[in-house]
Amino acid sequence: MRRYLLRKLGIYALTFVAAVTIDWMIPHLMPGNPVRALMARIQIQDPQVAQHVYANYMRSFNLDLPLWKQYLYFWASLLHGDLGTSIMQFPSPVSSIILHALPYTLGLLVPAILLSWYVGNKLGAMAARRKVLDNTLLPIGYVMTATPYMWFAIVLVYVFAVTLSWAPVGLAYSPTAVRGFDTTFIGDVAHHWVLPFLSLFLVSCGGWAIGMRNLIIYELESDYAHYLEALGAPQRLVRKYAFRNAMLPQVTGLALAIGAIIAGALVTEIVFSYPGLGYQIYRAITNEDYFVIQGIFLFIIVGVLLANFVVDIVYVVVDPRTRIGMEGGGQA
């Protein structure tokens, strides 16, 4: 077990270095110069002053240095926990931007992913053995999954917020809400949370259900299931084993979904004006804000690696084949 973990940790460390390097490289390969864009916004009328201000900003962001030096500075800052300063939101530190936005994304995405995963898998498993469900829930699941999310979310806003006024049109809380850790404010936050949560939950749920339904059917048609049936094992036992085996790819899928949480948040946060990390990364990319892009992608990298590491551990627990293979039992 120790060797297995050390090997995995080594692989993750290497992956981290490579991913962070790419994370640094990609924004720098984008066309354009963010400081020039900043200058265009400031609109200084005198060319000499403009040159001074430009030089000052270039120096502030180390963008006047050769790329290799910028790369080394990046690692040095990173190891000191400094993610840099935002260019477009100058002089806000990137870490502060992430910390402000993170709770919104986590609060919305984590329950949506976990609950849709749980409910979707349950529904899919049930649909695999009940014709009525298979003919009713699954088609709905197909429709939900195939629906362009952006369109679906906008329809939800239009129907429930603009037309019926059952839900707010956007934001994480009412514009006039006085923030406080009390029931009124929590209720207000919940009111704003429901619609974006539902939009994510419904769409994801359909996907998980379809996946699980197909996996269960596949497992039920496999040799071991037929063998068990031939031995006279009860249907319930066969389905239990089929469910356990079908869960394995779904666990991997869950890990990837949690790791890629930011990508999932992007459209939701834009449509519902939810001020999380997805919206921040969208703004950062459109404004070429190198350091915010790097900071948020770093967060994604760490998220994906951690989620995968957890799945590796979980696999050891839930999949006997992995456990046996790790102990050398699988070797010929």
Place this chain on the structure above:
Amino acid sequence: MVTRRKSRALVWVVVAAVVSLMVVTVGSGGAGASYKAKQYPRAATLITSGTQWGNIAGMNPFTHNWAPGMVGLVNETLLRYDPLKGTYIPWLAKSAKWTGAKQYTVLIRPNVFWSDGKLFKGGDVAFNVNLQRFSTGQWNNLWQNIQQPIVVKGNGLIIFNFKTTPNYVQWRNMIWNMPMISPVQGKSITTAQQLTTYNPHIPIGTGPYKLDVHGFDVTTRVVWQKRAHWWAADQGVAPSPAPQYIIDLVNTSNTNSLSAVLAGVEDLNNNYLPGVNKLVDAKKVHTYFDKAPYMLSANTAWLEPNTTRVPLNDPVFRKALAMSINLDKIVRDDYQNLVLKANSTGLLPSWNGYVSKAAVKQFGFTYNPAAAKALLLKNGYKLDSSGMIANKDGSKIDLDISVPQGWSDWEAARDMIVASAKDAGIRMHAQVKDFNTWLADIQTGKYDTVIHNPYQIADDPWTYWNGIFHLPVITTGTGQTFANYERYTNQTAWNLTQKLDKTPPSNTKAIKALNVQLQTILMKDLPLIPLWYNGIWAQMTSKYWTNWPSSSGLQTIPCMWGGYLQMTGIDTITHVKSTRAATSAK
């Protein structure tokens, strides 16, 4: 019957939901804040949006990154400018004028107090102007021409003496745009770098509002709270604003803004909302004009040719290109008459007094694709095998035109320009570029033509001429970041622009003559092709607030954009009336 496993799952669902809400609540600043009230009183709160995209960076008035409303509501200027009347409004300064060819004198109002209770003095003005000594100061070039020390007499008289002929226009522009910051906070600025990183937690100002620090959420909103005393109300200079709070919301998209306006969430929205004319016609929202063009004009959108490239380096070709553009169609079909067609000078309607009708009649262009084609053929351009215009040497012409991807109104206009140019035999094609690439290409000259609108309304057309004619063209470092993106080299025009800046405002005859000369050069050479005037987009609702600006009523600017509050935006704020107050009065 609920089984044990199902009830366990249900518990998990509830726990997950509660934890999520707690995470969001804590993250949004809920924890730690203690209040008596649960909501800002809606009837006393003005909600605005349309200025801030992305997180609010902070409270630095020197980086164009300040929280919406800070300059105007908190930090005020010495003068203001009313572009609708073309007049300066004495504000913190009771008077500010040229008292000699090289002398400018400011007399500030007595009994103006900073929000920390200290008296606003003449020395504070000198302090603020002297902050421009740093090389990163926006007006550093003007500061360099001031003789030091700045003369301050008593508590209220400030005399600026200049070393050489002042840049009259730029100086005056600075006086109504430079926000006064408190020396108590500003003294922390001791280097050029610190001028850009200055970011007070709670800005001290002389204005009618102060930051409600507990309501401020960089991701969502800034909340301004009315001060108990404000000099302008106390001295009868302006009404005391009715809104106890002003909340400016961060934008996410125009679609969301439209939803928020329709749902009555926002009282004043300054986004471009396509098709808002239908909502105005249906009496759901107000705009400044109740019919076309609905909006006041903010800036000129023009077709910017790269004048260093063939055939765009030829004024005749540029003229033909201008004649090929069906502006009426763009205004009607693309904008649904939400904008005005620009005249041939491109000067905004607020500068109509500078437009020479005779020059426009003689040198202006009108839509006539047949005449455009004939003009090109007459001047040596050839026809290629497909009947399209070719260069004089017979080589093919195929101009690219780009706008930032996703700017749907400009994309539609681009396609209309391509289509109408074809009628004149000019082959053009749309080039799709994201905003950064589009901007970088403009700054570095890697384009044929773009639609662009870099200059906002100002007190003097000089900013407009400077934007067009500024020399030299910078090819390294910053590139062209503030002027002459079209790379037009005309030393005469640049000399006239500089002369205009250095002409005393009292010499109105010379100023008028210089403006006529400059617009004549523009129309003859067309380094830029004026298209339409983008609006000061402003949609207002009357659920909570009335007495909004309109062409038939209060003639002020309904806008929270940076630079607009010190025009007459603040007058909009001080004149809105609560509908609740109106109801109770009845």
